[in-house]
Amino acid sequence: MEQTIRVELSETLKEKPKTDQLEFGRVFTDHMFVMEYTEPLGWHNPSIVPYQPLTIDPSAMIFHYGQSVFEGLKAYLTSDGDAQLFRPERNLKRLNRSNQRLCIPEIDEKLALKAIKELVALEKDWIPGAEGTSLYIRPFIISTEPYLGVAPSRHYKFIVILSPVGAYYKEGINPVKIAVESQFVRAVVGGTGEAKTGGNYASSLKAQEVVAKEGYAQVLWLDGVEKKYIEEVGSMNVFFKINGEVVTPALNGSILEGVTRNSVIQLLKHWNVPVVERKISIDELHEAYKAGQLEEAFGAGTAAVISPIGQLTWRKEHLVINNGETGEISKKVYDTLTEIQYGKTEDPFDWVEKVSVPSKVKHA
Amino acid sequence: MEQTIRVELSETLKEKPKTDQLEFGRVFTDHMFVMEYTEPLGWHNPSIVPYQPLTIDPSAMIFHYGQSVFEGLKAYLTSDGDAQLFRPERNLKRLNRSNQRLCIPEIDEKLALKAIKELVALEKDWIPGAEGTSLYIRPFIISTEPYLGVAPSRHYKFIVILSPVGAYYKEGINPVKIAVESQFVRAVVGGTGEAKTGGNYASSLKAQEVVAKEGYAQVLWLDGVEKKYIEEVGSMNVFFKINGEVVTPALNGSILEGVTRNSVIQLLKHWNVPVVERKISIDELHEAYKAGQLEEAFGAGTAAVISPIGQLTWRKEHLVINNGETGEISKKVYDTLTEIQYGKTEDPFDWVEKVSVPSKVKHA
Ligand SMILES: Cc1ncc(COP(=O)(O)O)c(C=O)c1O
Ligand SMILES: Cc1ncc(COP(=O)(O)O)c(C=O)c1O
Numbered sequence: 001m002e003q004t005i006r007v008e009l010s011e012t013l014k015e016k017p018k019t020d021q022l023e024f025g026r027v028f029t030d031h032m033f034v035m036e037y038t039e040p041l042g043w044h045n046p047s048i049v050p051y052q053p054l055t056i057d058p059s060a061m062i063f064h065y066g067q068s069v070f071e072g073l074k075a076y077l078t079s080d081g082d083a084q085l086f087r088p089e090r091n092l093k094r095l096n097r098s099n100q101r102l103c104i105p106e107i108d109e110k111l112a113l114k115a116i117k118e119l120v121a122l123e124k125d126w127i128p129g130a131e132g133t134s135l136y137i138r139p140f141i142i143s144t145e146p147y148l149g150v151a152p153s154r155h156y157k158f159i160v161i162l163s164p165v166g167a168y169y170k171e172g173i174n175p176v177k178i179a180v181e182s183q184f185v186r187a188v189v190g191g192t193g194e195a196k197t198g199g200n201y202a203s204s205l206k207a208q209e210v211v212a213k214e215g216y217a218q219v220l221w222l223d224g225v226e227k228k229y230i231e232e233v234g235s236m237n238v239f240f241k242i243n244g245e246v247v248t249p250a251l252n253g254s255i256l257e258g259v260t261r262n263s264v265i266q267l268l269k270h271w272n273v274p275v276v277e278r279k280i281s282i283d284e285l286h287e288a289y290k291a292g293q294l295e296e297a298f299g300a301g302t303a304a305v306i307s308p309i310g311q312l313t314w315r316k317e318h319l320v321i322n323n324g325e326t327g328e329i330s331k332k333v334y335d336t337l338t339e340i341q342y343g344k345t346e347d348p349f350d351w352v353e354k355v356s357v358p359s360k361v362k363h364a
Numbered sequence: 365m366e367q368t369i370r371v372e373l374s375e376t377l378k379e380k381p382k383t384d385q386l387e388f389g390r391v392f393t394d395h396m397f398v399m400e401y402t403e404p405l406g407w408h409n410p411s412i413v414p415y416q417p418l419t420i421d422p423s424a425m426i427f428h429y430g431q432s433v434f435e436g437l438k439a440y441l442t443s444d445g446d447a448q449l450f451r452p453e454r455n456l457k458r459l460n461r462s463n464q465r466l467c468i469p470e471i472d473e474k475l476a477l478k479a480i481k482e483l484v485a486l487e488k489d490w491i492p493g494a495e496g497t498s499l500y501i502r503p504f505i506i507s508t509e510p511y512l513g514v515a516p517s518r519h520y521k522f523i524v525i526l527s528p529v530g531a532y533y534k535e536g537i538n539p540v541k542i543a544v545e546s547q548f549v550r551a552v553v554g555g556t557g558e559a560k561t562g563g564n565y566a567s568s569l570k571a572q573e574v575v576a577k578e579g580y581a582q583v584l585w586l587d588g589v590e591k592k593y594i595e596e597v598g599s600m601n602v603f604f605k606i607n608g609e610v611v612t613p614a615l616n617g618s619i620l621e622g623v624t625r626n627s628v629i630q631l632l633k634h635w636n637v638p639v640v641e642r643k644i645s646i647d648e649l650h651e652a653y654k655a656g657q658l659e660e661a662f663g664a665g666t667a668a669v670i671s672p673i674g675q676l677t678w679r680k681e682h683l684v685i686n687n688g689e690t691g692e693i694s695k696k697v698y699d700t701l702t703e704i705q706y707g708k709t710e711d712p713f714d715w716v717e718k719v720s721v722p723s724k725v726k727h728a
Contacts, residue, residue, distance in 0.1 A: 190588060
């Protein structure tokens with residue numbers, strides 16, 4: 001039986017920001033989705049309600065023991081005025097994998113997808129139309145039981161909020177400088193690195209703060225055990241083109257399995273570009289660089305899609321990649337992925353999921 | 365200049381739970397302390413207000429990126445009816461060390477101590493008087509800026525809540541069974557293990573869930589790199605008596621520096637019991653056990669003070685320690701620490717800090 005989602009419309013609608021003034025994650029739409037978990041009821045009362053502050057006891061577990069998970073995806077507006085999502089089932093599957101790791105009761109992925117689609121349909125006028133803009137979708141789960149014990153919470157809220165976001169690249173795709181992180185560790189096998197949970201991001205702030213002062217955009221994370229193998233770049237998965245072959249670190253338990261990562265791999269295979277998932281050490285990368293074989297490097301994630309790496313600094317040595325310019329493969333992957341996301345090119349993989357806007361949804 | 369704390373008293377007071385029905389962390393007192401951080405003001409408006417739910421935007425960083433820290437200490441009632449704290453400055457120093465790691469602006473430790481004392485004084489009637497009971501004090505800081513970017517928040521709340529708690533040992537101090545954790549990792553050097561931040565506890569839930577099903581009280585955490593060196597037990601520091609000498613893992617960056625740990629070390633030195641902080645591997649422990657030299661083992665933390673380990677299970681082998689009974693040193697440390705905390709014996713280290721209850725504080 002399909003669950004219905006209760007809808008309570010907001011009485012007043014906010015003014016929408018001007019497209020050219022959009023930032024990332026600062027403005028939110030008029031409504032949000034909320035669903036509660038309590039025992040023995042389980043997940044219940046799925047509702048779309050006016051966007052509003054949460055009222056939570058100061059002893060709620062989320063404030064103390066950080067039991068939480070989240071996701072991030074986008075809704076794109078096509079030139080026909082349709083709203084569409086990019087592989088949303090993968091985000092919801094990953095949300096449930098994160099739930100397992102964090103001892104949070106799993107959600108019904110079908111219901112969650114339906115909730116996202118209904119919310120996006122209702123807020124369709126919030127999807128900005130300009131090049132590179134989109135509506136960022138943030139599903140998240142927080143533990144709300146008022147109890148100071150270190151144990152899984154027995155109350156949760158699953159919430160989805162939406163934020164119109166500007167183009168990541170205001171002046172075209174642009175390579176960044178990255179510092180190889182030598183002191184801090186993002187994640188370790190046996191920890192929570194492959195889950196999307198708040199603690200991973202809280203622990204990453206310090207490293208970011210240190211390198212930002214030195215002019216770097218992000219850090220390249222090495223593994224927590226040997227500080228040798230490459231894991232991710234900032235909050236993105238990472239790819240290197242070495243002597244004609246594209247290499248990305250294999251999933252090992254401490255790397256987040258990105259939707260973009262998976263899409264890049266599929267695209268490259270589709271194009272018959274050699275691509276391999278394997279362990280890759282920073283020493284190997286350095287060797288390849290010295291041999292003139294490090295041809296491209298880029299991060300891959302929902303926010304930027306592709307973020308070319310123009311320079312990598314390791315032990316004070318600056319490895320300048322592809323003259324600090326965006327590589328050919330980086331550019332081709334970026335163009336193709338964004339064209340699929342915005343419905344400008346065919347979608348051979350069936351990645352795009354249309355959001356149908358029922359005529360009964362009224363727009364202000 | 366000393367800052368004054370604004371006080372807004374609650375109009376209605378709650379009914380206090382019966383002493384014999386006290387649990388841990390489920391009931392909270394009538395008031396709480398709150399202080400806000402915004403830029404450029406910094407920390408401001410320190411206030412004692414009625415205990416109440418927090419109203420926080422769903423986009424607030426705490427719900428997404430887990431930027432938070434906390435502390436835990438207790439107020440004890442002496443037989444003279446005085447309220448006293450145990451080494452509270454150490455908790456506030458540790459809170460600021462945690463703040464540094466989590467990119468949270470440091471607090472004024474003096475003001476925080478004053479806030480705790482004034483709050484405890486106001487709520488003095490909430491400190492239960494029965495043997496082993498106390499008033500648990502939970503200072504914590506959460507990031508409240510409504511922004512979905514992975515960056516340090518620019519708004520925070522520092523809050524202190526109080527909860528009357530029952531005796532940890534209802535039927536006398538009692539040894540527990542512990543499983544050596546082989547799959548999951550609590551912390552790794554370069555991560556956040558030495559900070560008291562939510563993510564560490566969220567990531568520990570899974571291991572605890574798995575072993576609890578097999579009848580163990582807690583896990584013994586090994587280091588995240590070699591899975592070999594002993595770090596902590598559950599949410600406590602750990603001590604072993606091996607052939608007459610007490611050994612505890614040295615602080616290495618992934619172990620929390622416990623106030624109880626430090627007090628145990630000082631007590632043992634005071635008694636001329638050999639005590640050493642050093643790396644200790646699970647293999648060494650196993651060897652000592654086989655040689656009949658593993659004489660005692662115990663966890664140490666604010667909640668239980670001392671938690672004797674009666675059995676340690678490693679690779680399916682059950683190491684029964686001291687016949688599963690509480691060891692002599694464990695007992696002596698437990699008795700002395702609790703006697704100091706409750707003001708039943710002299711305090712040669714000046715650990716105890718009295719809370720003065722001004723006559724103008726009215727009790728219901
Ligand atoms: C740590 C981390 N790695 C990788 C990614 C990329 O994943 P995706 O492509 O699904 O956005 C993200 C973010 O989204 C992330 O937070
Ligand atoms: C992870 C961890 N280790 C050790 C301790 C013991 O510290 P303390 O003695 O200060 O309570 C605690 C808790 O308080 C803890 O959470």
